[in-house]
Amino acid sequence: MAKKKVQTKKKVQAKKRVQIKKKVVKRKETKKREEVKFIGQVTRIRQTDPATVVEWPRTVTHFHTYGMLSPFFEGLRKGELRATQCPNPKCAEKRLWIPPRAHCPDCHTEMIWKTLSNPVTGKVYAFTRVVYAGTGIELSTPYWQVDVEIPGLATIPKSYLLYGEPHIGMKVKAEFRTKKPTNTVLDYYWVPCEQ
Numbered sequence: 001m002a003k004k005k006v007q008t009k010k011k012v013q014a015k016k017r018v019q020i021k022k023k024v025v026k027r028k029e030t031k032k033r034e035e036v037k038f039i040g041q042v043t044r045i046r047q048t049d050p051a052t053v054v055e056w057p058r059t060v061t062h063f064h065t066y067g068m069l070s071p072f073f074e075g076l077r078k079g080e081l082r083a084t085q086c087p088n089p090k091c092a093e094k095r096l097w098i099p100p101r102a103h104c105p106d107c108h109t110e111m112i113w114k115t116l117s118n119p120v121t122g123k124v125y126a127f128t129r130v131v132y133a134g135t136g137i138e139l140s141t142p143y144w145q146v147d148v149e150i151p152g153l154a155t156i157p158k159s160y161l162l163y164g165e166p167h168i169g170m171k172v173k174a175e176f177r178t179k180k181p182t183n184t185v186l187d188y189y190w191v192p193c194e195q
């Protein structure tokens, strides 16, 4: 009788052990379970009366490819102004394009790259005082937006004057933000170069 009791006790203990083991396994399974998580910023409630108003901060990272125009931005990082040119001998437009075009606007041939030799100089063709910049303009205001005529170009590109005050026909020189590049078109700008 006593022997049977001991055996029963052992059986009960073994059963419990199995149960505990099962529980542990169960807990582990729960840990492994993948759940959908909230990864955003908490939206704060600003007011509830007369209606709920929440403060919903959002930032957006925009992935933008420069595509076939990538050499232009590589050039800026190196302190070079690069333009494209139509290689088609039958095309009437032989001049350079800045902003660059991947394909010739006149004959649709794929363009080739040309690096303008430094120092790149030009003349102010037009200018505008920017006091209220549009969204996405990452320059301090006010600043002078300048359209500069560069010899050999089919275009009159827009950029900005780093300092000074422009006038029509003013001689300017291109400089580059190579130390801390923004990797945008803002990496080249003009500075006065009149004596």
Ligand SMILES: [Zn+2]
Residues within 6 Å of the ligand: 086, 087, 088, 091, 092, 093, 104, 105, 106, 107, 108, 109
């Ligand atoms: Zn062409």
